[in-house]
Amino acid sequence: MMKCQADLFDLPGDEVYLNGAYMSPQLRSVTQVGAQQLSRKGSPSGISIDDFFQPKKELRTLFNELIHGEDESNVAIIPSVSYAMANVAANIDFKEGDEIVLLHEQFPSNYYTWENLVRSKEVKLVIVPDPKIEKGRGERWNQQLLAAINANTKVVAVPQVHWADGTLFDLAAIRKRADEFGAYLIVDGTQSVGAYPFSVEEIRPDALICAGYKWLMGPYSIGLAYFGPRFHQGKPIEDNWMNHQGSEDFARLVHYNPELKKGGVRYDVGESSNFILVPMLIRALKQLLEWTPEAIQDYTHRITSDALEALNQLDVFVEEVSFRSSHLFGIYLPQHMAMETVREQLKIAGIYVSYRGNAVRVSPGVYNTQEDLTLLVNCFKNF
Template sequence: MDCQKHLFSLPEDHHYLNCAYFSPILKSVEEAGKRGIEQKRTPWKVSPEHFFKDSDRLRSLFAQLVNAPKANRVAILPSASYGLSTVAKNLPRDTSKKIIVVGEQFPSNVYPWMRYCDETDAQLEIIKAPDKPKGRGKRWNEHILDAIDKNTLMVAIGNVHWTDGTLFDLISIGKKCREIGAFLVIDGTQSVGALPFDIQEIRPDALICAGYKWLMGPYSIALGYFGPRFREGIPLEEGWLDRKGSEDFAGLVNYVDEYQPGSIRFDVGERSNFILVPMMIKALEQLLEWEPKNIQNYCKDLTQQLVEELPQLGFQIEDTEWRSHHLFGIRLPEHISAKELQQNLTDHNIHVSVRGSAIRIAPNVYNEEEDIEALKNILKSSGSTS
């Protein structure tokens, strides 16, 4: 795969290695948004079918991306927290079991479970990362698997850790969850789009993804897969579009109890957003053309030399087999201030993030060797300072 920078409007004097924070916009996605705004000039051209056609297309594309068995298992959401709160609302309430999360997990995938535990007798169990760097990812996964037992109600986790890219073995975790009847809920915001994800292989009960990072979409739209255990779930809000027969605008006064099939019941109100939905469609079409496996390999090849040199400079990085290539954290030698390093990077128009105890590097297909070289030069100069 070749560099795709020509499909974006990125300035040559900036090195944007921070897709985990916010993706830059594709030119095609930008144009789709402009067309959506222009459409509001002539509202008489918006027919009832427009409220459904693009939404159905969006579901189909996301289902294809994650290999979901049916497109109607996909819900259109405004955020990851909305989707995860939907899960929390539909968990069994008469429970004294535990919910497992990992240390320093993103708060959107923690706060709903904290509230759930406050409202029930459930306990939140946090599996922290091992202190020692050697074999850290492998041992962290082992600790998670050891914690899953007959008292586990749910494991809520990401495919990768959002601060440092540590990979979690979702196939093994999912298998153990199914053996004891526990739910598996995945926040795929920091992986889906850049790392292959297969619903039918991992078999989660829910997969929730914000759209503005690795899915290359706009802000304030997210997508969620809800599995069979949520088939009869109750949505956070009662939208008219989500009810059976809503395609017949003349019959909307005939109120019905039945929802549209599958997970459409969980859609956010006004899900047919005529600006955001077309933008998200264009973004997913491009991702499917590129294919996540190719994006992952591109990032691996792009950063391989940097990764090999980091330990020689005193930086710590997770073992290759236990981290992603599109997002990874580097931990600093004691003599380097993370705050000062980030300021130095910013002064040279090199854009990364500090998350937890790591400097987070998050390249994508718009990055090129010059970006990595600029980063490496700053890290080298910092690492040589005593």
């Protein structure tokens, strides 16, 4: 059974950080790797040809293991979610009248790419609204999402866990429904993968896209994306020297090769060998695999259960556990609680959360304790 891992981080002792969905705190070991790598370019003769490729292979292998994928060559190294979304959208053959199913208030990087297609391809966005804030909300939202998928649906682009309030979506059911109509399933795993179990084998997403600086516990400006078979013959949005076959032979780079690498590797961003960020993310993924997402969910469930029970007695709304994650959940306030007053109370108490839409977004991690959640609840008891 996992215990608190706060000693592996450098969080200030006078604050309660319940904001991993905003940005994870950095492991000391990841910081150390970054510092070591930063100094390497001072003596560039020590950077070998293998350094351009071997660390990337290790990173892909670790991520592939985390998501239970079939082959690390299906994993691309990306700078952002929007970059991978652009590659996805560019490699789907849209026709006028095709529908793209999205969720209400999902993250902008999983919206703007699709919204642009409304003008350029004359497709239609189908936004599945969030139900009324009351018992059974998460279940109804899942039902409405499934009902929105039909013969006109070309793409279903959704998160596993909603970034604003932690609502959990049944990706296996969504995949089954999408298959009925041959629709693509594009999953934004940024707010779940690493902290919540995910299986490519089970879900069979056409693409799974994850920023690295949240629940993958890595640095900013690097992420990872799985691309399934439907994208393996696609054309990336950029041609860089490393996503072409034969790039490992520097002496022959003057002999241009138009053939792209096989699998998802072809969607790597240029300069994907990033000698600082890649090793940092490698170290972070090694730690996650040692912990396991299952253990992280169990830990965050244990430290939040009593607090959530206490909050329910205060007339706030938190989704029932079967339709939300334990590492990220939204607190919706009753009418007598003003959001600005809540924000002030939490600020005074040194408690860091986020505010997304109408929800107070709470996202604990393995560095938090049950006592941290008790302090959170006490701020709501002042009303």
